[in-house]
Amino acid sequence: IHLRGFIGPMEKILLKQNEMKRIMEIRDLLLNELRSDIILELWKIANLEIQEIYADWDLQNETGLIIGVIKADDGKKEMPWPKEVDHRAFEGEINKASAKAEKTPEQTKLVWLNDRMILVERSGILIQLEKELIGIGVIEELKMAKRPLERKMLDISSIEAIVERKVIETFVDWN
Numbered sequence: 001i002h003l004r005g006f007i008g009p010m011e012k013i014l015l016k017q018n019e020m021k022r023i024m025e026i027r028d029l030l031l032n033e034l035r036s037d038i039i040l041e042l043w044k045i046a047n048l049e050i051q052e053i054y055a056d057w058d059l060q061n062e063t064g065l066i067i068g069v070i071k072a073d074d075g076k077k078e079m080p081w082p083k084e085v086d087h088r089a090f091e092g093e094i095n096k097a098s099a100k101a102e103k104t105p106e107q108t109k110l111v112w113l114n115d116r117m118i119l120v121e122r123s124g125i126l127i128q129l130e131k132e133l134i135g136i137g138v139i140e141e142l143k144m145a146k147r148p149l150e151r152k153m154l155d156i157s158s159i160e161a162i163v164e165r166k167v168i169e170t171f172v173d174w175n
Helices: 009-016 020-046 087-101 128-135 139-155 159-163
Strands: 002-004 050-058 063-070 107-114 117-123
Touching: 009 020, 020 050, 020 063, 020 139, 087 107, 087 117, 087 139, 087 159, 128 139
Parallel strands: none
Antiparallel strands: 002 063, 050 063, 107 117
């Protein structure tokens, strides 16, 4: 679900006061609270069995992205990558950006969703310090620190040249 114009009046005030961190914290708290309701409503409306939900926000553009992960359907085929886009080069650039922010992923899965979206799933990216912080419950603070860092590493990458398109937004979330 790609949301546009998604910012409330109170958030606009906080944004003017440069309180982006506070807005992100509140949205994360709300999503954590509403996660099971969202999963139930998607099941009622579209009969989708959602296993996990990920979300991120671009406050400057007043947009957001909510991704629901459904059970794999072995009969469905993924959309093919355009011939002009080098799949391996794209994966290499993602892995290089990850290595700068934390470490090279143990596994990187790329899915070309449509002409406007590429889903990147990285596994095994946490360094030992991050695992320890998660172990003592410093999860939200870690998310707040990692999101901008990962975005910055992707922004300075060569992804736009590889996909031959302008990257408008980058959304990041992790479990």
